Amino acid sequence: MSETEIDRRILLRNIAWGGGGMLLFGGCTPGAKSGATGKDSELPAVEGAEIVGDPGQFPKMFKESPEFAQQVAAGRLPAVAERIGQDPLVLKPIHEIGKYGGQIRRGFIGAADFQNANRFCSGPDNLLFWDKDRSHVVPNIARGFELSADRTELVVQLRRGMKWSDGHPFTADDILFWRDDIDLHDAFSRGSGTPKLRVRNKPVAIEKVGAHTVVYRSPAPYPILPELMAGITDVGGQAFAGPTGGGGFAPKHYLSRFHPKYTSEAAANAAAREAGFQNWTLHLKSLNSWALNPGLPTVTPWITRRPINNPPWELTANPYSIWVDTEGNQLPYIPTITMSQSKDIEVITVRVVSGQFDFQDRGLQVDKLPVLVQNEKRGDFTVHRAPGDSMDCAIRINLAYNKDAEVGELLRTADFRRALSLGIDRDQVNQTFFLGSGTPSATMAAKNSPYHPGAEWQLKWATYDVAQANQLLDRIGLSNKDEQGFRLRPSGNGRIRLNFQSANAQANFPAVGEMIRKQWVQLGIDVTNQTVAAALLSERSLTGDLMLFISNVATDDPFANPDTFLPTVPNNIAGMIGIPYAKWFVSGGKDGTEPPEPVRLLKDAMRLYQRGLEADKAARIPLGQELFRLHADQVWSIGIVGFGLITNGIYTAKNNLGNVPARVYNGNQVKTPVNTLPMTFYYR
Incomplete structure (x- = not known):
């Protein structure tokens, strides 16, 4: 039996022992009191390296790694000051000046996980x-x-x-x-x-x-x-x-x-x-891929040495990096990052537990948090938690779905979407899959966001009310059922069948889909639930083949980050709310499809969005609040759980890795955890 198989058995045994509930322990994150998720515990303050903007505070002399110094001595590289230039990007590390050397080991899941490096070592x-x-x-x-x-x-x-x-x-x-x-x-x-x-x-x-x-x-x-x-x-x-x-x-x-x-x-x-x-x-797009093309010139602290499609994925320090510390040491301190490929999410956790990774974030799901904490000493690492600022788990709805005309019309019917939302037991989903770390919610801004429209909107059409859901479905003419109790199409030609397609990514979204599939049986709604590779999901979104897709929805800022919230993206899965509609809006009506009458309020939402782009921050606030009211009332996506640890909310770091923030601000716009600024990490 291989070491990986033994570790997998230990992992599964510990998960079973943890039971998915609240397991009490101390010191999961420095400064934390107790609790498996940290939702109700005291977490450390957000911290991070600081950019020094005053040129008067810039270092006068520059230093470099021994490897680069050797290349300079051999005439293969210019002097470090010439490589950095007149205007270095100076960082004050959070804790101390580091030292050169070592290798950061991480894991990734195949070529579809190309954002792994972007979200860690792109700068x-x-x-x-x-x-x-x-x-x-x-x-x-x-x-x-x-x-x-x-x-x-x-x-x-x-x-x-x-x-x-x-x-x-x-x-x-x-x-x-x-x-x-x-x-x-x-x-x-x-x-x-x-x-x-x-x-x-x-x-x-x-x-x-x-x-x-x-x-x-x-x-x-x-x-x-x-x-x-x-x-x-x-x-x-x-x-x-x-x-x-x-x-x-x-x-x-x-x-x-x-x-x-x-x-x-x-x-x-x-x-x-x-x-x-x-x-x-x-060809040009492929050449301009940092992950695929080692020959591509970049301005990142590390550059690709071995591409993602020929694992292990390897990156090495950029000799022309503009990042330096306050003492003039060119960053990064650690010259090499090696990412080994794991065949699935579970293996990532196994390898963290067995101490094989030095820093890991991608692939760490909340339901594995108890076993990660239980094995901190064994793997010589620390688990860090950083609750997010968006909806971690939601059902994105393709409002432009037309592969099945009848189903498409239902998805464009507000009361049908509202009924589906009312038929979800969010507390059960939250406790079962996310250890209670999230907040059941409609698709909504966080409570501390200026765009939050008020407490009364947090659960708009998002309480668990099977009776009201069935009343809504009856009211829109779906009262006829077959012998198994499933509702028939408006035409009477067979039962209504919906389809979930999701990837096992930040969370086990297919398992969430299976739970919701069973809950919707009480509404008489039949659902098929598929696990699909992330790359295939992207392809199907562009062809309009996705109907319902369980993933996260970024709700941190509806103006700076609208792509999963409004029809603004015409060319990738982020725009699944309605790619033909996004094409119409982006082209000024020259391309795509104008939103039809049942979803006409998308036009109002897009007008609010456009007004917000031209407004200063203070003037954006009421516009953003109205956007969230519209989205929650129309249920353009079905929010389930948010503002927890699901999306980039957990990261582990070896205990000998210095300058790792105890907690960072977790948000999509800051590409968490790249905002930990790993170029300042070093081995003690």
């Missing part, structure tokens, strides 16, 4: 980013920014002397190349570009005013643009969005060789076919 590579509390936007790989008084112009200043990982200068030309030759190119977006750079359906112009300065000129006030650049959006960094044609910048000197504008259509397509791609656009 992040946003031009702008959030401070540790997500209270305001700060410069990141850009050295500064300024919004004009009328909110129509954003000046972004780049770091002088900053270079791509191959040593080529990073300049304004890399931003313009991305915007003009990728984002706005007909082959990528039919010329419309990312919705994040459109205001009133008109494009934001980007102008170069110097090698290290660009100006974003909007046709109307657009004060939210810095927040979009700081978040997980199409303009939120190459590592996240490069493979889909986004990012906000791209290495012109490298990618232009494969672009027809700089060669020819024939040459670009010939190179694509030689590489195994149908056309040059697919």
Whole structure:
């Protein structure tokens, strides 16, 4: 019997012993009192490394790792000061200055888990980013920014002397190349570009005013643009969005060789076919994938040495990293990250428990929290908890579903959705799968969010009321049932059948689907429940084959992060609320499908959203509150449990790993846990 099989038996035995309930223990997270989840226990304050913005406080001299020093001595690298440039990104580590050396071992689940590295070791590579509390936007790989008084112009200043990982200068030309030759190119977006750079359906112009300065000129006030650049959006960094044609910048000197504008259509397509791609656009997207292409120049602290599709996935320190500590040591301290592939989520937990991973977050599900804590000493690690700011578990509904016309019309009927929501026992789901760590809720902002519309909306159409649910279904004409008690279609031609498709990802969403399937039997609603690979789910969302999809819904900010909440994304699974509707909104009615009468209020919601993009923060608050009222009342998605540990809320770190935050702000916009700033981690 293998070691993994033995560890799996230990894991399953401990889970059975833990029983899925509340297991009391001390010190799960430094500063915690007790409790398996930390929902009611005292957690440490949010902490993190700080960006030093005052040039007067910058270190005067720079140092580097022994490996890079050897390469400099051998003439294979320029001096460290030349590699970093005039404007380093200076970090003050949370606890202490570290030392060089070691390897961080992590795990990932196959090629579909490409965001694993983006959410850990990408820097992040946003031009702008959030401070540790997500209270305001700060410069990141850009050295500064300024919004004009009328909110129509954003000046972004780049770091002088900053270079791509191959040593080529990073300049304004890399931003313009991305915007003009990728984002706005007909082959990528039919010329419309990312919705994040459109205001009133008109494009934001980007102008170069110097090698290290660009100006974003909007046709109307657009004060939210810095927040979009700081978040997980199409303009939120190459590592996240490069493979889909986004990012906000791209290495012109490298990618232009494969672009027809700089060669020819024939040459670009010939190179694509030689590489195994149908056309040059697919080839270019693949080349711009940090996870797949070790030859891609990046500005991340680590660069890919061995790609995700040839595991183990390996990354190594970027010799041109702009990150340094307050004593001038070039970061990262730890030169190598190695991610081994696990065949499923359960194996990730097994390997953490047996001490094989140094830092892990992805794949740690809440129901495994008791066994993780029980084995802290055995694996020489500490479990950290960071409750999130969004809906962790919800049913996303494809409101544009048309593969079955009758079912599609039902899904577009508000009272049908309300009945389905009333038929869910959220407390049972929360206790069974999430150890009570979440809050049963409609799709809603967190209570401490300025966008929360009031306590009376938290459970709008989200209490467990089977009687009311059945009354609603009867009232909309679904009173006829077959011999097994399942409701018949309006046409009478067979029973209504709904379909869940979900992946075992942040949580065991297919198991949640199975519980809800059984609960909906009391409503006379028949459901099939499928476990589907994440990559296949993405494909099916684009073809309209997904009907109901259990996952998380980001509700931290309906303006900066609307993609799973409103029909704003036309090209990936985030837009499953209605991809044809998203195409219609994004194109100004030129493409896609206009929302029909039953979901006409989506138009009102999108008008509120557009108004919010042009408003300052204070003016956005009432608009956001109205958006949540609309969403909760119309049940455009069915919120189940939120604001707990399900989404990136658990991370484990070896006890000899220094500068690990006891707790970080957990939010989608800050790409948690990349905001732990692992480039400051070191081995004691």
